[in-house]
Amino acid sequence: DIQMTQSPSTLSASVGDRVTITCRASQSISDWLAWYQLKPGKAPKLLISKASYLEGGVPSRFSGSGSGTEFTLTISSLQPDDFATYFCQQYETYYTFGQGTKVEIK
Amino acid sequence: QVQVQESGPGLVKPSETLSLTCTVSGDSISNYYWSWIRQPPGKGLEWIGYIFYTGTTNQNPSLKSRVTISADTSKNQLSLRLRSVTAADTAVYFCARHPGSDGSKSLGHFNLWGRGTAVTVSS
Numbered sequence: 340d341i342q343m344t345q346s347p348s349t350l351s352a353s354v355g356d357r358v359t360i361t362c363r364a365s366q367s368i369s370d371w372l373a374w375y376q377l378k379p380g381k382a383p384k385l386l387i388s389k390a391s392y393l394e395g396g397v398p399s400r401f402s403g404s405g406s407g408t409e410f411t412l413t414i415s416s417l418q419p420d421d422f423a424t425y426f427c428q429q430y431e432t433y434y435t436f437g438q439g440t441k442v443e444i445k
Numbered sequence: 446q447v448q449v450q451e452s453g454p455g456l457v458k459p460s461e462t463l464s465l466t467c468t469v470s471g472d473s474i475s476n477y478y479w480s481w482i483r484q485p486p487g488k489g490l491e492w493i494g495y496i497f498y499t500g501t502t503n504q505n506p507s508l509k510s511r512v513t514i515s516a517d518t519s520k521n522q523l524s525l526r527l528r529s530v531t532a533a534d535t536a537v538y539f540c541a542r543h544p545g546s547d548g549s550k551s552l553g554h555f556n557l558w559g560r561g562t563a564v565t566v567s568s
Contacts, residue, residue: 373554430553436490
């Protein structure tokens with residue numbers, strides 16, 4: 340199994356902050372990585388696929404980078420709508436997710 | 446606008462079978478691969494398995510012996526059956542669409558999800 344380790348598990352930040360979330364894979368996954376945003380009671384939303392491809396309709400303040408085993412999701416200027424939980428997912432072999440990062444209001 | 450809606454009993458007894466339905470409106474399920482994914486309380490997401498309308502399926506090896514996924518194109522629905530449930534199967538269950546239909550690795554993510562349905566396993 341490919342294990343995905345996200346850090347931090349919780350992140351306290353303010354509106355306007357630059358936020359970075361890290362996801363590490365237990366083995367190389369090339370760039371087969373996606374990022375999602377989850378809010379309670381809502382459908383999860385795909386933000387980024389193939390490590391850095393921004394999905395249509397996703398604000399440009401979101402960006403993804405990395406390849407191999409280390410990846411980051413960056414929110415350049417945190418907005419009120421961005422307080423949520425974020426998950427990474429590898430799709431190199433089967434599909435596994437990170438444990439999630441909750442972005443909360445500082 | 447495509448909509449995805451999971452449904453099923455919110456409470457299942459231990460050792461019984463959990464049965465869920467995913468109803469898709471606004472597009473044919475035949476155009477995509479579809480997966481079931483779950484999130485236990487306070488934990489991360491776990492992929493359960495996928496299906497293409499032709500009957501092609503694949504399951505998480507950790508759940509494979511207990512999982513059946515099927516598709517009904519006449520109703521535009523997907524179904525999940527999970528046998529011999531325990532408390533560890535308590536979770537929110539999501540239905541999610543892959544972005545295409547060729548089954549290639551590049552389509553291994555999920556570009557449309559339902560809101561999920563909560564299932565508790567308890568006597």
